[in-house]
Amino acid sequence: MDLNYTDEEKAFREEVRRFLAEKLPKELRDKVAGSDGDTLTKADMERWHGILNAQGWLVPNWPKKFGGAEWNAVQKHIFEEEAAAADAPRIVPFGFSMLAPVLHKFGSQEQNDYWLPRMLNGDDWWCQGYSEPGAGSDLASLKTTAVKNEAGTHYVVNGQKTWTTLGQHANMIFCLVRTNKDVKQQEGISFLLIDMNTPGIEVRPIILLDGVHEVNEVWFTDVEVPVENLVGEENKGWTYAKYLLTHERTNIAGVGFSQAGLNTVKRLAKSEIANGKPLIQNPHYAARVAQVEIDLKAMATTNMRIISKAAGGGTPGIEASMLKVKGTIIRQEINDLARRAAGVYAMPFASEAVDGSNAGLPDPLGAGPVAAKYFNNRKLSIFGGSNEIQRGIIAKVSMGG
């Protein structure tokens, strides 16, 4: 046991820090610091992807033969921690860390040769077509169908996907579709790559409760998809989907985001005066901040333990589910503490402009839209397999079900 980073890892951290200090544009950093990235445009995100790609750090998880850096789990963790601390935009994960690993493992040579360079160059923006209105936690019950045409050249896709994150920016979507209705649900699903510009696709925005447009509904009406866009084998899509979900759950603990959030909470609570003293001296509030910090310290170590295991080649199992549950509880608690710190000034609606003034919303603490963030991050315990689903997995696996 050694809780210290190795000299190599420390040097790597320094390298990441230097890179972020030199290459992260101030405009992007300000947007992330001010609104947790909600105001980043497509161009902003693509700009950051381009900067990382030039450095060779856009897809650190990829094998070298596909142009990746093959960072180990500890290096990835260090990067994520430093990036969060520096208020760097998040890397949009759908192509780089969700679809790509599926293509690496199950895609054809042609698919890898064609799609991966396009992904790196920013030619394609990918989104994920998994959930449907009737298939959320019970994803395998999905109903969007893909039927091969008579000539055998295309699948014809009909149905509806929902909660498609940043689908408004995307030109490509990877979808789970039903190709066989007559077998067990999980055995009739296929994995298709669909061009969003194909006739018959309609994207409708869903506005979330904090006024933000980040998710969409995607409707498919007789959409023709070339059979070459099937990944792997027909009716094996569920296997690929599960493989993808294990990648979706890496960095699920969000340690870096929690640490950055906790720093904000402390800064706010030091400057806000409550009952004549800084809020951080309010014993009840201070106790809650300390409590979540204690939890976060332990979770960071849990995270490192699991990461070290993964660095040694093991694949995380229920530990990923555990990190998802604990990680979201901690992040949501920090969001709650942040909105509390803002006091009365948590009430203004950050998506709205102020009348009669060129200034932004009143924000004497520089807190930013902390209440909007609190509401928005209720999603953390819902998406990517709700915390109830994760608890079900933990129970089933650990109790030998």
Place this chain on the structure above:
Amino acid sequence: MNFELTEERQMLQDTLRRFLRDRYDTATRNTILDSETGMSGEIWNELAELGVIGALFTEEQGGFGGKGFDLAVVFEELGRAGVVEPVLDTAVLAGGLVADLGNETQAALVEEIIAGGCQMAFAHGEPRSRYDLNLVQTSAKADGDNIVLNGHKAVVINAEAADHLVISARESGEPGDEAGISLFLVPADTKGITVQGYALLAGGRAAEVMLDDVTVPASARLGKAGGVFGAIEARTAAASVAQCAETLGAMETATALTKDYLMTRKQFGRPIGTFQALAHRMSDLLIEMEQARSAVINAAGHLEGDRKTREVNVSATKNLMGRAGRLVAEDSIQMHGGIAMTQEYELAHIAKRIIMSDHRFGDTDHHLERFIALAAA
């Protein structure tokens, strides 16, 4: 003990509930939320016609209610329907202060308020006052027969729509002193008042109100010079009772929506409410709902009591409602899943009303500390 509503209050509750069910559905409210004023003049007039505003004033003040349980009955229904119109600000806070403290000329406004013809706002909080009622830095200085006001009032709800503002300002003493604070009833278009408005996350609008050499006659003073802190505290107590009842109503809606959803939404071939993990959480919400209802009754029932009894109960109730409200809002969203995260769905607005109520008149932590201090005193 008797926990039944009087016949009059029962009638008022039934009428108001029916009216809002018919006239204030999700689509109507979302249109109001998107509008420039953030409120509906039509709904406002209809509420006045129904006697909803009159029920918030005592008979001596020209109304037919005004007690804690009158406020609780009205606001529980407003909360149930997620009403964003500024009844609390116009009638309970600013209107209430005018009714409590006004001279004959000033008090004449109450009749207009009850008829629905006058909007009001209470400009009291300041950028650094947080939830403390005594931290008033805005100054009131005599200038011959006039008084000159200077300062910055923060997050003044309904300031843009208000015909009159009730403004607090310090005539003597230091920020933090209870003595020395005065109130002024001022037409909103008085020279030197700048209103910078914005929408609120939970609906309605507020503004930063800048007072720049606002000159008013001494007759604008509401109540005794430098001696109105007690009145402000008492009105804030009434507003807290109203707000807690409103939150209770919103929590009723949240739990009702959740119960329905759990029994209709199917995953894995069965209603999700049949999964024990969710069923038990629903039960916990229902248990907390009973706690919340009793807490509101405690605060409403002691509103006319002596100061200490009243304030101990206000703080106890605000603390409990903050905790129970958070549980109900968060768990209702969680048990719904993604659908509750969308602006279109009723619960999204209701959950925001519940959570944001903890950011007004003091949050759970503020009232926990205050409860300890009051109980020890």
